[in-house]
Amino acid sequence: MAAQNLLADRTIIVTGAATGIGQAFAVGCAAQGANVVIADLNSADETVALVEQVGGRALAVKVDVSDDASTQAMAQAALDRFGRIDGLVNNAAYFREVKLTPFEEIDPAIWDRIFQVNVKGVWQCSKAVLPAMRKQGGGAIVNIASVVAVAGQPGYLHYVATKGAVLSMTKGLAKECGAHGVRVNVIAPGFVITGATQNRPIEWQQSFLKARAISREQRPDDLVGTALYLLSDLSGFVSGQTIIVDGGHIMY
Template sequence: MLTGRTIVVTGAARGVGRAIAEACAAAGARLVLADILEDLGRETAATLPGARFLPLDLADPDSVSRFGADVAAHEGAVHGLVNNAAIATGIGGPEFDAIEIGTWDRVMTVNVRGTWLVTRALAPLLVASGSGRIVNLASDTALWGAPRLLAYTASKGAVISMTRSLARELGPRGVGVTCVAPGIMRCEATEYVPEARHRLYEDGRAVPGAQVPGDITAAITFLLTPGALALTGQVLPVNAGFVFT
């Protein structure tokens, strides 16, 4: 499905990003993995054929610039970008008026500005490939208005809006841009989430139960294929029916 295509996955060291990388590798892709967790990222890349790892800090524009330059120098063209890297703080935590300004700013810096910066850095390579695809990871929290999670919800709402605008800007150049909005998953990154929050999702899904990273990878690998261009601009809530759109 992805044979001969070079795919970049951010936040690929563990959890959702690692599952996406594994699925892309199984589909035949050549991979560039990026994460701020360097040791873990290198370990992940070492387990996947045709994968290499690059450090990336979305909060640091210079880091993004170095990353983009390295990919351009070594890959030439990129066929797919999965903007997965993000931070989530305070799930089920403080109400909107108790969020610290520093927390708000960091979430927006990483999740929104960081996604834009990586996209900007790699867009010329995606255009050059002739069939570039971008898949942004949002969250269904932005679709149903999850309470006590305003910074993260707002950031993922911004990612959805960015997806739609980028689809219109990059479409004339042959690049498709889509968004996957999963529900909360059981993985390393969500171990701190209160059990009651997990149960809210798991009991409220049309198909009840936990969602794990492997549940969303088939949708993402398809969206990275040349045949997915007609879906550009769309947001897919891959969440076992917690939210319908």
């Protein structure tokens, strides 16, 4: 993709960008002129290389979004390197590890951990970037939920509950941050083929595919255009909204 200017000179932090959907967001933002902070628990060398291939500037930061001090350090590293923070994509999640479990058998420790990462993590990353956005007079936060928060999914109650919380938090944050010029929106992806989902039951993949208006596999790149829209001035008067990107499975 040739470099363009939708996000020229802006700094965007993408959490969970070492792989999968987050990696696609990071590369997509870089291709639109952004400086990208690739924030992940794991090594992000592959994403850094891909960002540089499209002519972007990348900073890899090790972060655990469930740890408040770690998210503060992430925001500070972005400011030290690029001097500003214009966008945050709250994409990191406890997701790959989630096991299909009847709700009454979910381990309470796993229940707590998934909320720490998927819900507390979104809160902590958002509060870490807010002071910089407020000082600059604005910014955009894009949360990543899931279509299962709208449609439900048996065997994943803890995960479904966290993504439902992300939908509600988006609205609460949008109301609270609007006065500072900060917009907050959420994308709910359908079943996307990534390293996290490739081992999920094949019947699942097939059932999602059959239910779609656009009957093909969903890939990480299918989400990038919506994220760019929400991060850029194209959506300057849009806040608190949920956009389902699932090939026309759930419609409302």
